[in-house]
Amino acid sequence: MLDISPAEWTAILLSLRVAIIATLVATPFGIALAWLLARKDFWGKSVLDAFVHLPLVLPPVVTGYLLLLTFGRRGLVGGFLADHLGIVFAFRWTGAALACGVMSFPLLVRPMRLSIEAIDRRLEQAAETLGAAPFKVFFTVTLPLALPGVLAGMVLGFAKAIGEFGATITFVSNIPGETQTISSAIYSLIQTPDGDAAAGRLVIVSIVLALGALIVAEWFARRATQRLHGN
Amino acid sequence: MLRVDVEKQLGEFSLEASFSSQGRVTGLFGASGAGKTSLINMIAGLLRPDRGTIVIDGETVDDTAAGIHVPTWRRRIGYVFQDARLFPHLDVAQNLDYGRRMNRLASDPAQHTRVVELLDIGALLDRRPGKLSGGERQRVALGRALLSKPRLLLLDEPLGALDEARKLEILPYLVRLRDEANVPMVYVSHDVAELRQLATQIVMLRQGRVTSFGGVKVLT
Numbered sequence: 001m002l003d004i005s006p007a008e009w010t011a012i013l014l015s016l017r018v019a020i021i022a023t024l025v026a027t028p029f030g031i032a033l034a035w036l037l038a039r040k041d042f043w044g045k046s047v048l049d050a051f052v053h054l055p056l057v058l059p060p061v062v063t064g065y066l067l068l069l070t071f072g073r074r075g076l077v078g079g080f081l082a083d084h085l086g087i088v089f090a091f092r093w094t095g096a097a098l099a100c101g102v103m104s105f106p107l108l109v110r111p112m113r114l115s116i117e118a119i120d121r122r123l124e125q126a127a128e129t130l131g132a133a134p135f136k137v138f139f140t141v142t143l144p145l146a147l148p149g150v151l152a153g154m155v156l157g158f159a160k161a162i163g164e165f166g167a168t169i170t171f172v173s174n175i176p177g178e179t180q181t182i183s184s185a186i187y188s189l190i191q192t193p194d195g196d197a198a199a200g201r202l203v204i205v206s207i208v209l210a211l212g213a214l215i216v217a218e219w220f221a222r223r224a225t226q227r228l229h230g231n
Numbered sequence: 232m233l234r235v236d237v238e239k240q241l242g243e244f245s246l247e248a249s250f251s252s253q254g255r256v257t258g259l260f261g262a263s264g265a266g267k268t269s270l271i272n273m274i275a276g277l278l279r280p281d282r283g284t285i286v287i288d289g290e291t292v293d294d295t296a297a298g299i300h301v302p303t304w305r306r307r308i309g310y311v312f313q314d315a316r317l318f319p320h321l322d323v324a325q326n327l328d329y330g331r332r333m334n335r336l337a338s339d340p341a342q343h344t345r346v347v348e349l350l351d352i353g354a355l356l357d358r359r360p361g362k363l364s365g366g367e368r369q370r371v372a373l374g375r376a377l378l379s380k381p382r383l384l385l386l387d388e389p390l391g392a393l394d395e396a397r398k399l400e401i402l403p404y405l406v407r408l409r410d411e412a413n414v415p416m417v418y419v420s421h422d423v424a425e426l427r428q429l430a431t432q433i434v435m436l437r438q439g440r441v442t443s444f445g446g447v448k449v450l451t
Contacts, residue, residue, distance in 0.1 A: 122314070123318060123319075125277055126310070126312065126318075127329070129303055130309075130329055130334075130376070131304050131333040131379055132329075137304075147320075
């Protein structure tokens, strides 16, 4: 079997923690945004849509640098958060989670939006005629019906977050035990003369995690779809 | 009691209807495109009139002059759609219970039993809507609407999607509903035979206008 060293375990566990936190925090925002984009027409909607997709097309190093400018200790938002709430992103694992969350956000939102768009709105009307206020309609009909897309978005976002590299290393650097995720650990290892074996082990772990996420996503989506089709 | 006096412009189509009904079952009769569904949707609050008033059971739910428009979910109506619209993610029992939960009504096992027996849906309770026949679905939809304890039950061609045999299967339930459930109904249909059996009053619509109003005799 793979003989994973403690240092490698640290990177793996950190990656998992960063990706899980990034996904969990991004999900409510993702659902809200997906709903907004699927259902509402408002001024500046296409600009918002483009903005959300920006991390997908910008060079990750640019996104990471912008995060550093904004959320760094001397950044506008980062300074405020550090001084008033004691939340620090720069060179911390929380910053890695923020970078991963931002980078994976477009992938997380997309399936959610598609599934909300696919909902038969006449079911929501039916709920209204039965006395459900709009927010209750959302939580008892819209959200359960969008569940396959929400889960698919979460898994996809997670898979992207766990592999994120460019923005993370730019924003929070590559500190073992704090910000060194699997990707940045591999990057360091392949630059060290005898790091090939360790890098190889982490590469296998990456592949297993990514494949696992895809299989889980598929399984969730199939189960949820079956549920929704009334079987 | 239901009083309707509304105007609505929908693209090229203009709807102007005024009637007041005390009947247990008010039949809205007319060919397709006569404005029946638009009218019932206005009563439900799903569509907002351009001008006019709607009064359900003494409460003004729409009055454009006074700026009143009570949202659908506060109208305490029940609505049975042609396509049932059961919630696919809930089983039959949960579908039936939905209106009670949303309106925060205390559970009423006696009424529940009565409705389930009236509609003969006891054997379906733990099934999913996807596993029901068209007729069963429509019966569950009726039960779901009734159990939300509406003061007015709206039915938009509830038999429209069913074949002849299924229609004959459901009609007796609707007659029992009329005679036993004690909820006034508005029943939309283009089928004369159906309305003859069910309605106590008829509003006849043609191209967005009420052409006659009265007892079932106007259907001849």
